[in-house]
Amino acid sequence: MKFVVVTGMSGAGKSTVLKILEDEGFFCVDNLPPSLISKFAEICFQPGSDITRVALGIDARGGRLFDDLFAGLDALTSENNEYTILYLDASDEVLVKRYSETRRSHPLAKNDRLITGIEKERELLAKVREKSDYIIDTSQILTRQLKEMVTEICVLDRDFSSLLINVLSFGYKYGVPDDADMVFDVRFTPNPFYVPELKELSGNDEAVAAFVMSFEVSRVFFDKMADMLAFLIPLYVSEGKNRLVVAIGCTGGRHRSVTFANLLYKKLLDMNQTVSINHRDIWQNRR
Numbered sequence: 001m002k003f004v005v006v007t008g009m010s011g012a013g014k015s016t017v018l019k020i021l022e023d024e025g026f027f028c029v030d031n032l033p034p035s036l037i038s039k040f041a042e043i044c045f046q047p048g049s050d051i052t053r054v055a056l057g058i059d060a061r062g063g064r065l066f067d068d069l070f071a072g073l074d075a076l077t078s079e080n081n082e083y084t085i086l087y088l089d090a091s092d093e094v095l096v097k098r099y100s101e102t103r104r105s106h107p108l109a110k111n112d113r114l115i116t117g118i119e120k121e122r123e124l125l126a127k128v129r130e131k132s133d134y135i136i137d138t139s140q141i142l143t144r145q146l147k148e149m150v151t152e153i154c155v156l157d158r159d160f161s162s163l164l165i166n167v168l169s170f171g172y173k174y175g176v177p178d179d180a181d182m183v184f185d186v187r188f189t190p191n192p193f194y195v196p197e198l199k200e201l202s203g204n205d206e207a208v209a210a211f212v213m214s215f216e217v218s219r220v221f222f223d224k225m226a227d228m229l230a231f232l233i234p235l236y237v238s239e240g241k242n243r244l245v246v247a248i249g250c251t252g253g254r255h256r257s258v259t260f261a262n263l264l265y266k267k268l269l270d271m272n273q274t275v276s277i278n279h280r281d282i283w284q285n286r287r
Contacts, residue, residue, distance in 0.1 A: 001044060001081050004055045004154050005073070007128055008088030009121060010107055011095045013138045013146060014057055017088060020147050021055040024155045030057035037072030041081070055154075059107075069128065086153065087125075087132035091278040092118055094139040135243050137166050140265075140276035149274070163237050164274050166245045169203070169261035171253025171281040180247035184225055184260070189218045192255040202282055203258025212259040222260060226267050233273065253281030 004026065006017050015030070022028045032040060037056065044051045058069065076083050090098075095118055099106060106117030129135065134153050138146060149164070170177055172187065192198040192208050201208045212218050229246070236244060246264065250256035258279050268275040 001041075001051070002053045003041075003076055003081060003083040004053075005058055005069075005083060005085045006055055006088070007058045007085065007132070008125065008135075009090060009095060009118070010059060011098045011104075012088035012090040013136075014059060014088050016143065016146065017086065017150050018055055018057050020150050021154060024151065026053045026055040026154075027051045028055045028057065032056050032058060034058055034069035034072045037069075038075035041076055070131070084134070084154065085128070085132040086150070087129050087135045089129070089135055089137050090139045091137075091280075093278070093283075136164060137276045137278075139166075139278055141274065145274060163233060163241060164243045165233075165268055165276070166243070167261045167265045167268070167275060167277045168245055168247045169253055169257035169277075169279045169282065170247055170249045171257070171284060172249050172251055174253060174281050174284060176249065177245065177247045177280065180245050182244070182246045184246070184248045186218075186221070186248060186250050186256045186260050189221070189250075189256050190215050191251070193252065198255070202254050202279075203256065203260075203262060204279075204282070208255050209259045209262065212256055213263075218260075222263055225260075226264065229264075229268070230271065233271075253279070253284060258282055 004021065006014050006021070008014060018028045018030055027044070029040065040056075041054075043049075044054060073083055073085075092115065096114055099114055106114050106121070110117070136146065136149055141149075168177055168180065172185075176183060189212060192201070192211050195211065198205075198208050198211060203209055203212070213222070233244075248257045248260045248264070261277060261279065265275055265277040
């Protein structure tokens with residue numbers, strides 16, 4: 001029997017994935033306490049059962065019961081069953097926006113700020129994320145794209161050949177991202193921070209992007225960066241890599257890195273890559 005464990009950050013799309021799998025014939029159970037995985041499996045194995053594919057939604061609402069997750073999964077493998085852990089993630093900025101739009105409360109926030117609940121959940125899920133077979137960042141992808149990914153991973157029973165690329169801008173003054181696979185430093189390019197009319201803007205503003213890319217050194221560097229990725233991506237795919245984090249950093253993570261990240265994001269989309277974007281430190285200077 002095949003089991004798919006759907007887990008990850010609250011608000012990242014677990015319910016959507018479970019609905020996709022249910023439409024594909026999976027028997028889906030949401031918010032199952034991890035300690036009950038083996039008991040639930042026994043029910044599925046009973047004579048006359050026609051259940052062959054199961055999707056289990058497990059999230060932070062289980063609290064400390066997450067400690068039982070891997071014990072439950074080990075019990076599955078001892079019975080010669082296969083399982084895949086699919087982890088749904090999204091940037092803090094996107095999660096906050098989604099919760100604000102739906103006016104839902106975060107399961108771990110209680111009386112604290114929403115961002116506090118998100119931070120607690122990331123800490124709680126760190127070990128699960130590390131051991132997940134697939135990680136999908138839903139920050140910038142459409143439901144249609146998510147369905148295509150889930151179908152290829154869970155339904156078609158074949159290796160996931162599409163590389164999930166996350167373009168991440170950051171500020172060196174706040175530290176290099178720990179999960180970055182590739183890091184590009186753009187601090188050598190002219191800095192809009194020292195232009196009075198651009199200082200308070202960001203790389204998301206056309207005036208800042210136009211300033212940064214008005215210099216030949218910026219244009220040449222971007223072309224070389226894009227060419228390098230065009231060369232490397234097929235090689236990563238052939239090696240079976242399914243997730244790539246490309247981090248681009250400047251001093252504060254607000255102007256130059258955001259500009260280059262936005263351009264690279266659009267370039268990768270033109271290359272028909274599955275890509276998301278996250279500006280980690282764009283608001284740091286305004287806090």
